[in-house]
Amino acid sequence: MANLPAMVSLKHFLVLSLALNVSLILRMVYEGDQQGSNNNNNKMEGYNRIIGKSRLAISSITSFANSTRKDRSGIMDKVINLDHGDPTMYEQFWRQMGDKTTIIIPGWQSMSYFSDPTSICWFLEPEFAKEVVRLHNVVGNAVTQGRHIVVGTGSSQLILAALYALSSHDSDKPISVVSAVPYYSSYPSMTDYQKSGLYKWGGDAESFDKDEPYIELVTSPNNPDGYIRKSIVNRNQGLLVHDLAYYWPQYTPISSATDYDLTLFTVSKSTGHAGMRIGWALVKDREVAKKMTKFIELNTIGVSKDSQLRAAKVLKTVSDCEEEKSENGVESFFKYSYRMMEQRWKLLREAVDSGDLFSLPKFSSAFCTFLNQESETQPAFAWLKCEGDIEDCESFLRGHKILTRGGKQFGASSKYVRISMLDTNDNFMHLIDRLSTIQTKQQQ
Amino acid sequence: MANLPAMVSLKHFLVLSLALNVSLILRMVYEGDQQGSNNNNNKMEGYNRIIGKSRLAISSITSFANSTRKDRSGIMDKVINLDHGDPTMYEQFWRQMGDKTTIIIPGWQSMSYFSDPTSICWFLEPEFAKEVVRLHNVVGNAVTQGRHIVVGTGSSQLILAALYALSSHDSDKPISVVSAVPYYSSYPSMTDYQKSGLYKWGGDAESFDKDEPYIELVTSPNNPDGYIRKSIVNRNQGLLVHDLAYYWPQYTPISSATDYDLTLFTVSKSTGHAGMRIGWALVKDREVAKKMTKFIELNTIGVSKDSQLRAAKVLKTVSDCEEEKSENGVESFFKYSYRMMEQRWKLLREAVDSGDLFSLPKFSSAFCTFLNQESETQPAFAWLKCEGDIEDCESFLRGHKILTRGGKQFGASSKYVRISMLDTNDNFMHLIDRLSTIQTKQQQ
Structure with missing residues (x-):
């Protein structure tokens, strides 16, 4: 109990620092876009909207950082299930696309088993x-x-x-x-x-x-x-x-x-x-x-x-x-998603690097022929290792109400767990907060 | 070649007679409905629409009967594939229902693997x-x-x-x-x-x-x-x-x-x-x-x-x-479908009974608790038997460009075939015509 004030302030500091980093990352991405697309106003408009939405997407971070520990006591009790690779992160993008991908299927459509009886795969539309x-x-x-x-x-x-x-x-x-x-x-x-x-x-x-x-x-x-x-x-x-x-x-x-x-x-x-x-x-x-x-x-x-x-x-x-065939202002799905993953991986690496308990795989960047730039490896799962004497990383994290999939299920050591990086913003931010808190506690 | 005029007139006679029978059947169904639902104008209106549509559904019969053999030479060459139980018969009903069963799915919906994580069947909507x-x-x-x-x-x-x-x-x-x-x-x-x-x-x-x-x-x-x-x-x-x-x-x-x-x-x-x-x-x-x-x-x-x-x-x-919760004038799917099957089975039995080559299973009627009346067994498939010395019914019908599934595939005798009764009106009417023609030819 004597350690509580010190712990709270350390944790607050970390979360605030993470929020600051996110702002910086966003600024860099924003400025990078501005430099790269001066000649294309339509594209720029699209990028600005992406950034605007990305700010929205991670607004939970700053509000999270601004909340007090008391506000978050319920949140800290919440079980965060990141066992499955449920890609709910993407819902926000498709919501922002409005009715562009809405489909209308009349009741009489697609009655038959067959899509194309002349094709090898006769049920392929x-x-x-x-x-x-x-x-x-x-x-x-x-x-x-x-x-x-x-x-x-x-x-x-x-x-x-x-x-x-x-x-x-x-x-x-x-x-x-x-x-x-x-x-x-x-x-x-x-x-x-x-x-x-x-x-x-x-x-x-x-x-x-x-x-x-x-x-x-x-x-x-x-x-x-x-x-x-x-x-x-x-x-x-x-x-x-x-x-x-x-x-x-x-x-x-x-x-x-x-x-x-x-x-x-x-x-x-x-x-x-x-x-x-x-x-x-x-x-x-x-x-x-x-x-x-x-x-x-x-x-x-x-x-x-x-x-x-x-x-x-x-x-x-x-x-x-x-192919820029759609109306002006429609975002590139892959560029938006690339930035989402980039933000999440930066936050995760910072949370992991704030202590000695965990480590993550290291990747080198490489040229991406699609993005036409040097780009990062930012996987859909974090393959997290528990360092030191924690032998069963899955159980350790479960003790902190983070559900992951243990390394043994992948034929590997139980020192590893797989964590989904594609969950909702809320769950992801809870994960970052929880990992930081675990390491902060450990250091005290 | 000497038999041709006789054959054509016999076949025409049979198809015309089938068309006449359909009119009589429809009239009986129509009058039956009138007697049974005098007290319910809304229901009656619905039934009238069903009958109207049923008339439409089988309008192909009369136009078929009125066409000359020359008109139908292409049709007689057409391969009728009734091997699968493809339920395309129902498309007409759902088209007539307009937008009542149209579904609109926005792009952001149903992203997750899960429908109800608390349910045993977690992917059940x-x-x-x-x-x-x-x-x-x-x-x-x-x-x-x-x-x-x-x-x-x-x-x-x-x-x-x-x-x-x-x-x-x-x-x-x-x-x-x-x-x-x-x-x-x-x-x-x-x-x-x-x-x-x-x-x-x-x-x-x-x-x-x-x-x-x-x-x-x-x-x-x-x-x-x-x-x-x-x-x-x-x-x-x-x-x-x-x-x-x-x-x-x-x-x-x-x-x-x-x-x-x-x-x-x-x-x-x-x-x-x-x-x-x-x-x-x-x-x-x-x-x-x-x-x-x-x-x-x-x-x-x-x-x-x-x-x-x-x-x-x-x-x-x-x-x-x-449950009569829908707007007035919406048909009962099961009553409509019952009549469609009833018509088809009557036509099929008549075509089969017009000669000695084929036979069909016999069913007795029974009380249907849903229709609240004595009703018929009118299966989704006809289990047709080739009589006499036709040992391989599937090959025999394939020779007449009717594709069916042979009895051996069902563990039974090759004297049987399974024929889908749920195909389009056109294909079904071609089947009736083709079966009649085969038997007419045989009798000459």
Whole structure:
């Protein structure tokens, strides 16, 4: 109890300092924009609006900093659930877009199972396929030429479809499915929950040494740690699935258009529309695309047309804006999101660096062909390490009412946790405050 | 060639006679309605509109009959695909409803994976759940009290979820999944495509004699033959899944509210919105509902929110109308659909009865608690038998450019085929014409 006044003032100081930093960051971003777009008044107007909205978006920080500890006593008791990668951060952007992505579906529309009976993927809405190709061309993150598009109920269904399509149906034993540690926590359970005789979880790709066919799941940027990855097993009989859910400019510099055999994307992480459950695969081999389609036919007889049409509208709006085909003053989704992620990562790094309890991965910046500038890696998840003698980081944080996903679920050490960076502003600011408070307490 | 004039006139005569019959049927329905609803002007007005629209719906018959053989030469070459149960018949009704079931979804809506984190089925939209319960109460076809609702990407996903939830995950061998012949043609492939170690297709329920646990899939009314079914294995260790996709008043008399452990429904066959991919399960046991939810989490991380919201609006409109809460003049969906099916079955039976080549199942009428009258069984599929020496009915009809699904796919004889009764008016009328023509030719 004797330490309380000192603790409160230290914590206040930290939070105020964070707020000051955010103002500085915003000013830098603002001035950078002004310098870079003097010749384009329309664009500038758009940027000004973004900044205006970004100020709005993080207004919670300053009001948070101005509140007293007493005001926040309830907040400090609140459980912050950042276990899932629920992309609710993006809601604010789409609200600000008003009715530009509103969709109207009459009751008689999309009655049939079929979207295009002549297509390999007969339940793929042509409008959605068109906008997928267009968006990849606009962003430059994937080659679409010579690819078959297969739509899925989220990319989860497409991972299963890919395992089904790539495994041998005549083989006596299941093919091994591997991924390098730390891997996406759902890969083992997704692979094994059906006890399939076609494929079987084989664990860490680093230690896979069997001289037999295998499927390697390559997530790049990686979930949970954000690093760019290449396949690592690298043997003759390897089949690769590239899960590129996070290969978008707000999370990582776009270095080139990927050109793999089988690549997966999802609207959940690109535009933040997780509730739509829409993902897509770009597939080089026609027979693989046919088998993936067959899987989805047997699994769910296709994919919601309503969500495909809605996704098409959202992707179209994003591309229209980038190609400056939309009305004046419409923000670039990726530039707005890049700044949101930039702010959040600066705040998180400052909170983490204010003590010795935690550490974060370090990334170097690189040139982004989409943003046409040197840009940062700012992943959708923070792969936080508890330093010192805290062996179970998940339990430690749970003790402070922060729910995260422990490292063991990713095949890694329990000293690590994965924290979603895509939650609401309120939850994110609570996280920053809570992490700062934990470290402040520790130092006393 | 010498027979041509005789053949043409015979065929014309038959088609004209069918058109006459339709007029008589419509007149009977119309007069029946007039007698039954003299006291209710609003209702009568609604019925008149239905009839008016039904006349419109089958106007293709008379124009078809009035056309010459020359006009129809192109039509006779057309391939009629009735292999799938694509419910496009219903589009006309929903078009006539105008904007009553139109849904508007703003771009910022349904961003999150979650619909109700406190619910067992955390991705179930509360509005959809509410309308499911209400519709069952209105129609009286299923008990919802004490049931957990699990939403699925169509009922296909729910069948798989049920197999996953009911099988033992610790057992060394997969549980047998059985269904009585003729069973839904997709059951064997849906059960076995993953080569699951949890469950395995066990074939015809009639011949299942193992003294071990089993799952019996009971489809009632049955797909493909339309008969009402009960479980038939009837042993201690049996687990039952009731697939009641067709237990709606347009297809079969509603005799009572079903009260089973695990029951499946889908909008594809109830309201005709197959493109939505929305089904639901009513589940008595909490643990089974939790496991089914887990399956869908691992399979697709939930179900499209857009389609759930759209389905909620459609079901609400159907119930509003039945409870006379909607504006005057809005038709009863089920009464309209009942008449559509009634007309189609009368036309089909007449076409089939005009010769000796084909036969259809016979059903007796029964009292329908929903329609409050004696009503007919008029299934969503015709289970047609080729008589005489035609051993492969599917090939025989394919020779006449009618695509159907052969009996062997349902575990039955190749003398049978399943024909969709839910296709567009045009395709249905082509079927009637084609079947009549085949029999006319045969008689010459």
